[in-house]
Amino acid sequence: MTLSLDITDDKTRAALASRTAAPAKASLIGLTRAELGEALLAAGVVPERQVKMRVQQLWHWLYVRGVSDFGHMFNISKDLRSELAKHFTIARPEIVEEQISSDGTRKWLFRFPARGAGRPVEIETVYIPEEGRGTLCISSQVGCTLTCSFCHTGTQKLVRNLTAEEILTQLMTARDRLGDFPDRDTPDGAIVPAEGRKVSNIVMMGMGEPLYNFEEVKKALLIASDGDGLSLSKRRITLSTSGVVPEIFRTGDEIGVMLAISLHATNNDLRDLLVPINKKYPLEQLIDACRKYPGLSNARRITFEYVMLKDVNDSLDDAKALIKLLKGIPAKINLIPFNPWPGTNYQCSDWETIEKFADYINNAGYASPIRTPRGRDILAACGQLKSESERLKKHERLALEAMMIAGHGEA
Numbered sequence: 159m160t161l162s163l164d165i166t167d168d169k170t171r172a173a174l175a176s177r178t179a180a181p182a183k184a185s186l187i188g189l190t191r192a193e194l195g196e197a198l199l200a201a202g203v204v205p206e207r208q209v210k211m212r213v214q215q216l217w218h219w220l221y222v223r224g225v226s227d228f229g230h231m232f233n234i235s236k237d238l239r240s241e242l243a244k245h246f247t248i249a250r251p252e253i254v255e256e257q258i259s260s261d262g263t264r265k266w267l268f269r270f271p272a273r274g275a276g277r278p279v280e281i282e283t284v285y286i287p288e289e290g291r292g293t294l295c296i297s298s299q300v301g302c303t304l305t306c307s308f309c310h311t312g313t314q315k316l317v318r319n320l321t322a323e324e325i326l327t328q329l330m331t332a333r334d335r336l337g338d339f340p341d342r343d344t345p346d347g348a349i350v351p352a353e354g355r356k357v358s359n360i361v362m363m364g365m366g367e368p369l370y371n372f373e374e375v376k377k378a379l380l381i382a383s384d385g386d387g388l389s390l391s392k393r394r395i396t397l398s399t400s401g402v403v404p405e406i407f408r409t410g411d412e413i414g415v416m417l418a419i420s421l422h423a424t425n426n427d428l429r430d431l432l433v434p435i436n437k438k439y440p441l442e443q444l445i446d447a448c449r450k451y452p453g454l455s456n457a458r459r460i461t462f463e464y465v466m467l468k469d470v471n472d473s474l475d476d477a478k479a480l481i482k483l484l485k486g487i488p489a490k491i492n493l494i495p496f497n498p499w500p501g502t503n504y505q506c507s508d509w510e511t512i513e514k515f516a517d518y519i520n521n522a523g524y525a526s527p528i529r530t531p532r533g534r535d536i537l538a539a540c541g542q543l544k545s546e547s548e549r550l551k552k553h554e555r556l557a558l559e560a561m562m563i564a565g566h567g568e569a
Contacts, residue, residue, distance in 0.1 A: 183247040187220060187330070188323030188378060201245040203238065212238075221387030224330060224339030226250050250331045251324070254280060262287045268331065270324050279317055281365050283328040285336070285357070292336075293359040296328050298375050299366025304400050306420070306433050308465055310499040319371040325378035328364075329388065333357055360390060362397040363418070367435075369402035369409065376413050383415070392416070396461065403439040403447045410452030417451055418461040418492075419444070423471055424479035432471075441483070448487055459488040465496050466507035466515070477518040484524070491519055491526045 186194060194216060195209045204212045212234075219231045226248055228239045255267040264285040272278050284295040300317035302309075333339050338356040360382065362368040368375045379395055382388045397409055398418035409417060423429035429436040436444075448460055462484065466472050480491065493516055496506040507515075512528055519526035 183245060185323045186216060186246050186248055188321060188326050188374075188381065190377065190381075191217065197246070201241075203241040203245060217387055220248060221381070221384065222339075222389075224333060226330075226334070250334065251327050253331070253335075256335070264335075266328075266332070266335070268328065270320075273318075273321075276318065281320065281324075281328075283332060283364060285332055291358045292356050293361060294329060294332050294357045295361050295364045296325060297364030297366055298325060298362055298368040298371045302366050303370065304367055304433070304435050306400065306422075308422070308432060308467060308496060308502065308504050310502075314365075316366070319374060320366070322374045322377040322381070325374060326381060329357065329360060329382060358390075359394045359396075361395075361418070367400055367402060368397050369399045369405040372405050372408065379413050379415055393458070398461075398463065400433050400435050401439050401444045402435070403443045406444075406447040407450060407452065410454075414453065416458065416461070417448075418463055419448060421462045421480075422465050422467075424476055424483050428471060432467075445483060445487070454488055456488045459490050462489055462491045463494060464491055465494045466512050467496055468505040468507045468511075470504065472507040472511050472515055474514065474518060477515045481519065481522045481524070489524060491524050493519075493526055493528045495528065 184197065186197065189197060191213050195213045198204045198209055198212055199206060215231070215234060219225045219234075223230075225231060228234075228243045228246075228248065231239055234242075251268040251270050253266055254269050257265045259265070264287075266283050266285075267280055268283060269278055269280045279300040281297040281300055283297060286293045286295065297320065299319050301314040303316045333356075336356060362375060362379075375397070379397070382390050383392050383395060392413075392415045395415040396418050397413070397415050398420060399406065399409075400420045406417070409415065420433060421429075422432045423436075424441075426436060426440050429441060448454075451460060454460065464471070464480070484491070493512060495509075495512060496504055498504075498506065516526045516528055
C-alpha cells in the first residue's frame with residue numbers, strides 16, 4: 159500500500175511554494191535549554207525570573223508530550239500561549255508523500271521551508287519495523303557531497319545542511335504518524351502501527367554525511383537523548399560516517415553515540431573508487447581513528463558496513479583482508495546486499511557468495527549479520543534515498559519494480 163501526494167501541475171506547485179516560504183517565526187524545536195531561555199527573553203514573552211520554569215514547561219510539552227501547537231500546552235496560561243504563538247513556531251514539516259512497503263517499511267518525503275535566499279527543500283526519512291524494535295533512519299543533509307559510486311543518494315548534489323530543528327522534526331513527525339508520543343490521543347489521520355512497533359532506535363544513515371554537519375547533528379542527538387525529553391538511550395542511537403576522520407573522536411567524546419563506518423573495501427585503491435572521501439582520509443587514518451574511539455569496548459562495538467558488490471569486493475580474499483584490517487577492534491560487520499537503482503553499473507553478489515563471506519567472518523570471531531533488504535519496492539533501502547526533486551519518473555520506477563518482481567538484482 160502506498161499513500162502519496164503527487165505534485166504535478168503549476169498551480170499546485172505555486173500553492174505549495176507559498177505554504178513553504180521562509181518561516182516568519184523562529185522555531186523553538188532544536189534549541190538547547192539555554193538558547194530556548196534566551197529566545198523567550200529576547201522576545202519579551204516572559205520575565206527573567208520565570209525563564210527557568212517556562213523552559214522546563216516547554217521542554218516537556220515539546221519532547222515528552224510531542225505537541226505541535228502552543229494551544230495544547232494546557233498548564234500554560236492562555237495569554238502566554240497566545241504570545242508564544244505570535245513569536246514562535248513548533249510546527250512539523252510538510253509531508254509531501256508517505257509510502258508503505260509490502261514489508262511494513264515506511265518512507266516519508268518531507269518538505270522544509272526556504273531559509274534565507276534559498277528554496278524549500280525535500281528529504282526522505284525511513285521507518286523500519288522489526289521484531290521488538292523500530293528503527294528510524296534520519297537524514298542530515300539535503301543531497302550529499304561524497305559521490306559514493308554505489309549509492310543513489312550520492313548522485314544528488316548537496317543543496318544544504320539540515321538544522322537541528324529539521325533533524326529532530328523527522329523523529330517527531332514519525333512519532334506523530336506512528337501514534338508514538340505518550341499520553342496523547344492519536345493524531346487525526348495517523349497511521350497506527352501494530353502493537354509495540356514504535357521508534358526505539360535511530361540511525362543517522364539517511365541522506366548526507368552527518369559529520370559534515372557536525373554541530374547541528376550534535377545538538378539534535380543530544381536533545382534526542384535527553385532524559386527529560388525524547389529520552390532515547392545513546393546506545394540506541396547510531397551515527398554512520400563514510401570516514402570524516404577529524405570528527406570521529408569528537409563524535410564519541412561530545413555526543414557519545416554508537417559509531418558505524420561505511421567501509422565497503424579493504425584496500426585504498428578500491429575504496430578510492432567506491433568511497434571517494436578515502437582519497438582525503440585513507441584507510442590507515444580511518445582505522446586508527448576507530449581504534450581511538452572514546453568508549454570503545456566489546457559492549458560498545460563499532461559497526462562496519464560492507465555492501466556486497468558482485469565481483470568487486472566479495473571474494474574470500476576480500477573477507478580475509480577485512481579480518482586483517484579490523485584485527486583488535488571490537489566490531490560488528492554488517493553485510494549489506496546491494497540495493498539496485500536505475501543507472502547503476504553494480505550488481506548484488508550472489509546469495510551463496512554472501513553466505514560464504516559471512517561464514518568466514520563469523521568463524522574469525524566477528525558477528526556478521528546479513529542485512530535483510532527492506533523497503534526496496536519503495537526505494538527505501540540502504541543507498542536508495544533521494545529527494546523528490548531528483549527522483550525517478552513514474553515509468554522508471556515501474557520498470558525497476560518490474561525488474562525486481564522478475565528477480566533481477568535480488569540477493
